[in-house]
Amino acid sequence: MSKETPLLPLEDAREMALFFVVGALCFLAALATLSAKSTYGAARSWTAEVEGELTVSLPDADRRGAEAARKLIESTDGIREARLLSKAEIDALLEPNFGSRGLPESLPLPQLIAVTAEPDVEFIGPTLERRLTEAGFVNAVDEHADWAGDVRRMLAIARLVALTAVALLASTAVAVIAFATHAALLARRDIVDVLHLAGARDRYIAGLFERRFWLLGIRAGAVGALLALGAAAAMIFAVHSSGARTGLLPELSLDFLDLIILILTPLIAGLAARLAARVTVIRSLKSVM
Amino acid sequence: MTLSRHDLFDDVAVRLDGVSLRYDTSEDILSGIDLVLKPGSFSFLTGASGAGKTSLLKLLYLALKPSRGEVSLFGRPTSRLTRDQLSALRRRVGVVFQEFRLLDHLTAYENVALPLRVLGRKESTYRSDVEELLAWVGLGERMHARPTTLSGGEQQRVAIARAVVTQPDILIADEPTGNVDPEMGSRLMRLFLELNKRRATTVIIATHDLGLVRQVEAPVFRLQHGLLVQDVEYGPAARRRTDISKAVE
Numbered sequence: 001m002s003k004e005t006p007l008l009p010l011e012d013a014r015e016m017a018l019f020f021v022v023g024a025l026c027f028l029a030a031l032a033t034l035s036a037k038s039t040y041g042a043a044r045s046w047t048a049e050v051e052g053e054l055t056v057s058l059p060d061a062d063r064r065g066a067e068a069a070r071k072l073i074e075s076t077d078g079i080r081e082a083r084l085l086s087k088a089e090i091d092a093l094l095e096p097n098f099g100s101r102g103l104p105e106s107l108p109l110p111q112l113i114a115v116t117a118e119p120d121v122e123f124i125g126p127t128l129e130r131r132l133t134e135a136g137f138v139n140a141v142d143e144h145a146d147w148a149g150d151v152r153r154m155l156a157i158a159r160l161v162a163l164t165a166v167a168l169l170a171s172t173a174v175a176v177i178a179f180a181t182h183a184a185l186l187a188r189r190d191i192v193d194v195l196h197l198a199g200a201r202d203r204y205i206a207g208l209f210e211r212r213f214w215l216l217g218i219r220a221g222a223v224g225a226l227l228a229l230g231a232a233a234a235m236i237f238a239v240h241s242s243g244a245r246t247g248l249l250p251e252l253s254l255d256f257l258d259l260i261i262l263i264l265t266p267l268i269a270g271l272a273a274r275l276a277a278r279v280t281v282i283r284s285l286k287s288v289m
Numbered sequence: 290m291t292l293s294r295h296d297l298f299d300d301v302a303v304r305l306d307g308v309s310l311r312y313d314t315s316e317d318i319l320s321g322i323d324l325v326l327k328p329g330s331f332s333f334l335t336g337a338s339g340a341g342k343t344s345l346l347k348l349l350y351l352a353l354k355p356s357r358g359e360v361s362l363f364g365r366p367t368s369r370l371t372r373d374q375l376s377a378l379r380r381r382v383g384v385v386f387q388e389f390r391l392l393d394h395l396t397a398y399e400n401v402a403l404p405l406r407v408l409g410r411k412e413s414t415y416r417s418d419v420e421e422l423l424a425w426v427g428l429g430e431r432m433h434a435r436p437t438t439l440s441g442g443e444q445q446r447v448a449i450a451r452a453v454v455t456q457p458d459i460l461i462a463d464e465p466t467g468n469v470d471p472e473m474g475s476r477l478m479r480l481f482l483e484l485n486k487r488r489a490t491t492v493i494i495a496t497h498d499l500g501l502v503r504q505v506e507a508p509v510f511r512l513q514h515g516l517l518v519q520d521v522e523y524g525p526a527a528r529r530r531t532d533i534s535k536a537v538e
Contacts, residue, residue: 004412005395005396005399007406009394191392193390194390194392194403198380198403199380199404202372289375
């Protein structure tokens with residue numbers, strides 16, 4: 001007798017089906033978690049980008065006048081940097097609307113100054129507008145923070161949706177595992193009865209099912225996480241290779257935290273399976289003497 | 290003076306005090322049962338099919354709780370014990386079922402060793418004991434066979450070996466000869482008697498096979514309409530008395 005046969009028989013077709021279901025749920029949960037994390041990252045970078053950013057438009061000023069206005073802006077308290085946009089940069093901004101052939105010289109274009117405020121300064125637009133007007137500049141100040149609030153609200157909803165999806169998928173996985181454990185227990189009632197009557201303690205019997213479902217959860221979770229990794233990598237590759245502009249897309253990259261999420265997926269699946277098995281078996285055994 | 294293990298049992302292996310049992314809302318299956326089994330005793334439990342023999346045995350091997358009354362094993366009222374204490378008590382009771390209840394994915398050897406695995410013993414510590422036990426029940430050559438390849442008699446002998454491998458203080462057998470031929474039934478009965486004599490194990494066997502009961506001089510408890518009565522009109526001595534009466538007539 002070199003190796004003892006496990007007291008629970010090896011996996012049957014029911015457990016293969018459960019393996020597939022848990023693997024699929026882990027795939028979806030991992031992908032949803034990666035998406036949620038990506039949305040968080042995008043929200044952070046978008047809001048950081050637009051908050052504290054202003055654009056000052058001077059419709060009547062020439063380059064010299066604009067440079068004077070820039071210096072005035074930069075000397076204002078709470079302003080970190082003011083930069084006069086070149087003709088080429090203005091052309092690039094208008095390219096989506098007017099094409100790449102260049103604009104007629106006769107078309108009157110405003111001078112634009114990109115302004116960056118200090119991080120802790122809020123709503124400095126009216127101050128700038130007043131100072132420029134007092135200096136005789138016809139101007140319009142566009143404070144990006146005005147619409148950053150809309151972006152934040154939209155992203156908060158997106159994050160909530162992603163987190164809800166993760167929570168739903170995780171709880172569904174736990175419920176499916178608990179249901180399957182119960183079914184497995186019923187199918188192996190004979191073994192449980194024999195062990196029970198042989199004097200096995202509840203935790204000994206539960207331990208057999210816990211080990212079985214812990215391994216099943218780990219393996220299924222690993223397969224799901226690997227598939228999620230493949231899907232995420234494929235999406236990143238597709239976006240990058242198409243040369244699409246990703247400025248308004250969530251940050252598509254795999255970093256260390258993403259890998260931690262993928263590593264945690266099978267562990268969480270295994271723990272959920274183990275816990276579900278323990279609770280189900282102990283509760284079932286409590287119903288007999 | 291040396292104490293035997295029976296001295297520690299309060300001199301009673303099994304005691305039932307006013308035990309009744311009912312399933313759900315049905316009528317009582319068992320009603321006000323009083324029963325005392327002494328350590329080292331050998332007895333039969335008889336009764337018609339459906340009389341409640343299996344239910345009574347389930348109470349004895351702690352698979353069921355009585356609806357009323359108290360079941361005590363070795364002087365310990367089971368209603369006051371924790372689940373772990375009940376498990377510990379079950380280890381002192383061996384059970385043989387009519388339908389064997391062997392695990393098909395284990396070999397005969399592994400089935401017999403199952404209670405020892407449950408106790409957490411290493412295989413090297415019990416291998417020779419299990420092999421010896423299988424040889425004692427006449428299955429030394431078939432220890433690596435799985436139950437599905439064994440005959441009914443062989444399976445029942447594996448089940449008996451499993452029930453006694455921990456040297457239990459009580460052996461409970463529910464219709465142990467129900468699925469074997471009469472010759473095998475007699476052989477199994479000799480195994481039970483040998484166990485009772487060799488190890489002073491308390492044995493109670495439920496059967497409706499009166500032919501089997503008549504082979505042994507032992508008290509017979511009969512279940513009738515949920516009540517338990519002791520019936521002494523069986524066994525070789527009773528048969529001899531009956532034969533003498535017929536001769537006189």
